[in-house]
Amino acid sequence: MSFSGENYPGVKSPTKDSAGFRLNHTMLRIKDPEKSLAFYTHVLGMTVLRRLDFEEMQFSLYFLTPLAAEHSVPDNKSDRTVWTFSQTGILELTHNWGTEDQEGFSYHDGNAQPQGFGHICISVPDLDAAIAWFDANEVTYVKRPEDGKMRDVAFIKDVDGYWIEIVEAGRLGNLGD
Structure with a gap:
């Protein structure tokens, strides 16, 4: 018999209705994309797969992952967007425009009180x-x-x-x- 997960109170067996579901990405809000992108690409070795800008709402999304050599990433932006949203283990950095210029601005890191993320x-x-x-x-x-x-x-x-x-x-x- 193959492994089907650990069992605890509240755990229910997946059904065919959720077959194929998988975790695609986690999102973090960032103050300054230049500084964050330098950290995630240089220090953690990630590759930016796609940047999506939403001018009307004034924010940008950066999708990154540690790209393995065996990945065959499409060059075409539309195809690469579809490919990005079909992967697992993606990090999305969300930049609300203008935060990089706001003195003292910061996001809650989830570990200060009240704790969350x-x-x-x-x-x-x-x-x-x-x-x-x-x-x-x-x-x-x-x-x-x-x-x-x-x-x-x-x-x-x-x-x-x-x-x-x-x-x-x-x-x-x-x-x-």
């Missing part, structure tokens, strides 16, 4: 190498992998203060119960 997570092939890279790029840490009770897990902050968990999957086999 917590973090996104990036899995890296080598945690030690990633930490050295973050140190070289003066990334702000919430928690280094050697700190606290959860060893081998780091939390960093992006330029807007959002938390990003950094893990190496091979180190997490004994995590939790």
Whole structure:
């Protein structure tokens, strides 16, 4: 029998009505796209797949992912938009125009009170190498992998203060119960 998920109170079996559903993207609001794009493309190695501008509502959406070599991304913008919305693990950065010029403007990071949204997570092939890279790029840490009770897990902050968990999957086999 194949794995069908862990079972807890409230868990119900999926039905054919939701067959094919999958998580496409998570959205974070950003103050300054130039700073955020530099962080996510340079520090975290993501590629911008598509930018969509909505002039009437004065905002832009940037869709990013760590692009694997085997991906065949369409060059045509319309085809690439369709391709982007058919993927999994996409990060959408939403920029409301003008926030970059507002002194003291910031979004709630989800971890200050009242808490809500917590973090996104990036899995890296080598945690030690990633930490050295973050140190070289003066990334702000919430928690280094050697700190606290959860060893081998780091939390960093992006330029807007959002938390990003950094893990190496091979180190997490004994995590939790």
